[in-house]
Amino acid sequence: MTKDSPLPASKPAHAAAAKAAHSPPEAVTFDVKDLSVWFGQNQVLRSVSLQILPKAVTAIIGPSGCGKSTFLRSLNRMHELVPGAKVEGRISLFGEDLYGRDVDATLVRRRVGMVFQKSNPFPTMTIAENVTVGLRLNGVRQKSVIQDKMEQSLKMAALWDEVKDRLHANALSLSGGQQQRLCIARALAIEPEVLLMDEPASALDPLATAKIEELIQQLREKFTIVIVTHNMQQAARISGHTAFFYLGKLVEYDQTSRIFTNPAEKQTEDYVTGRFG
Amino acid sequence: MNDWFHKWRKIKSTFISALCLLCALVVIAPLALVLFTLVKNGASSLDWNFFTQLPSPPGESGGGMANAIVGSLVLIGLAGLVGVPIGVLGGIYLSEFGSPRMNGSVRFAADILNGTPSIVWGIVVYALVVVPMKGYSAYAAGLALGFMMVPIVIRTTEEMMALVPNSYREAAFALGIPHWRIVLNIVLKTAGKGIITGILLAAARVAGETAPLLFTASGNNFFNHNLAQPIEALPMQIFTYALSPYDDWHRQAWAGSLVLIVFALSLNIGVRWVTGGRAPHLTK
Numbered sequence: 001m002t003k004d005s006p007l008p009a010s011k012p013a014h015a016a017a018a019k020a021a022h023s024p025p026e027a028v029t030f031d032v033k034d035l036s037v038w039f040g041q042n043q044v045l046r047s048v049s050l051q052i053l054p055k056a057v058t059a060i061i062g063p064s065g066c067g068k069s070t071f072l073r074s075l076n077r078m079h080e081l082v083p084g085a086k087v088e089g090r091i092s093l094f095g096e097d098l099y100g101r102d103v104d105a106t107l108v109r110r111r112v113g114m115v116f117q118k119s120n121p122f123p124t125m126t127i128a129e130n131v132t133v134g135l136r137l138n139g140v141r142q143k144s145v146i147q148d149k150m151e152q153s154l155k156m157a158a159l160w161d162e163v164k165d166r167l168h169a170n171a172l173s174l175s176g177g178q179q180q181r182l183c184i185a186r187a188l189a190i191e192p193e194v195l196l197m198d199e200p201a202s203a204l205d206p207l208a209t210a211k212i213e214e215l216i217q218q219l220r221e222k223f224t225i226v227i228v229t230h231n232m233q234q235a236a237r238i239s240g241h242t243a244f245f246y247l248g249k250l251v252e253y254d255q256t257s258r259i260f261t262n263p264a265e266k267q268t269e270d271y272v273t274g275r276f277g
Numbered sequence: 278m279n280d281w282f283h284k285w286r287k288i289k290s291t292f293i294s295a296l297c298l299l300c301a302l303v304v305i306a307p308l309a310l311v312l313f314t315l316v317k318n319g320a321s322s323l324d325w326n327f328f329t330q331l332p333s334p335p336g337e338s339g340g341g342m343a344n345a346i347v348g349s350l351v352l353i354g355l356a357g358l359v360g361v362p363i364g365v366l367g368g369i370y371l372s373e374f375g376s377p378r379m380n381g382s383v384r385f386a387a388d389i390l391n392g393t394p395s396i397v398w399g400i401v402v403y404a405l406v407v408v409p410m411k412g413y414s415a416y417a418a419g420l421a422l423g424f425m426m427v428p429i430v431i432r433t434t435e436e437m438m439a440l441v442p443n444s445y446r447e448a449a450f451a452l453g454i455p456h457w458r459i460v461l462n463i464v465l466k467t468a469g470k471g472i473i474t475g476i477l478l479a480a481a482r483v484a485g486e487t488a489p490l491l492f493t494a495s496g497n498n499f500f501n502h503n504l505a506q507p508i509e510a511l512p513m514q515i516f517t518y519a520l521s522p523y524d525d526w527h528r529q530a531w532a533g534s535l536v537l538i539v540f541a542l543s544l545n546i547g548v549r550w551v552t553g554g555r556a557p558h559l560t561k
Contacts (some may be wrong), residue, residue: 046287076451078447078450081446081447090280106453106454106455107451107453109451111453113451113452114451115452116447116448118444118446120442120445120448121448122448122449122463122467123445123467124463124466124469133449133452133462133463134452134453135454137449137454137455137458137459137462138452138454147529183448186448187452190452190453208335254524270490
């Protein structure tokens, strides 16, 4: 969160801002150590450790049910919404413990934005209202700030030119690809430090997918991006690092080029070459 | 043999189909008959005076039910003040905050209350309000009708909020919006139309109640200018007039019934039209 954030200063976020201003940028965005997650009796993640680098795209791949979505959701504590969720291990965001006792999950989610597989703009709101909802419902009142953020976010999400003449139309009047970029703009408007994407293009046609991928490349310059994808080519095209999950375990984590050309593990090779999964 | 078998099946099929048709008619016929009778007997007495005049003394012709019509509207308003906040907040609790165990008991209680005979509500409010206040009042009547609205509004609110897809809640949580704001500004807003529908249907339902008013509102031949005083309501006025020995009052009772049923019907039909036929299902 930047110092001139329009969001009301909140303790942990404020502390982070102060830290960012006074100390050199941390070398890693997420430092995950021995992370295990259960839903009820069912263990979904088994002692996962990895470090996610800032201003880069990290791809999470693996067959269905391998825990990659749960891993992504544990990074902004979204998995806690499922009753019976339990976590062990440690995740720190720029050195700050995400699961610390006095850390509010709501504030974590303001710093770590998320885009979902299926675009989910709010149906009762216009395009403009959808983008600014995060600001408005988090207590930002100044109209000028809201207006500026709306335009800026839509531009960052490469949607401004397509919607600037109909900002007050219902969000559902947009095409599927546009709706997904609207959701990205909505996530960007509250100025997160990280953007998590859960198969953001899997429901889109190739053209819309290409646009999203292009957008991810641009956003990489400002944000840390973690993306779950089922599409190997997509992971290879857009990510710097790739993590391969299988049965709740992190099998291999390396530079994307190595994962796809010269993986250390047999399982990884079998998966990326399409022999299973 | 085969031919005979085929014929027998045809006869059975025709018989059962006819039986189904008969049952359908049995369901529709009362509504049609009621409407027909009401229009036949009541329409001729419906004039401007009916809506604007106070009742005339027995034996004199003319007069109307203005006090009862206004009284009914006032009572529905009072009932709404009690039933809507409790019902909507209860529904929100069930849908968004309650634990499964707590929800089970609240739902069970709401269903029991929904099935409670309306005269019981009259007696309950009589004991709780009328006796301590030493008199019948519009407040007491509004409270009784409001209590009757609560279970209906709770269940429809819960149902309508449960229809809001979870992906909207997730999207809002991921924006770091506090839970209460998500409920207020996103879930409630999305379910708003359905909830309003439930409230209107509950209002239409209590608008026709007579029993709870007998012990609480008591009736009033004039306009009510003080809610702590007795008040007239359409169903009660109909009841009184229908039992009276005067032909003129009988005609007005028919007209009053027609007004009441048209009011309830138009609320139901209007609601169905607004929500495109997806009106909440009400038991009872």
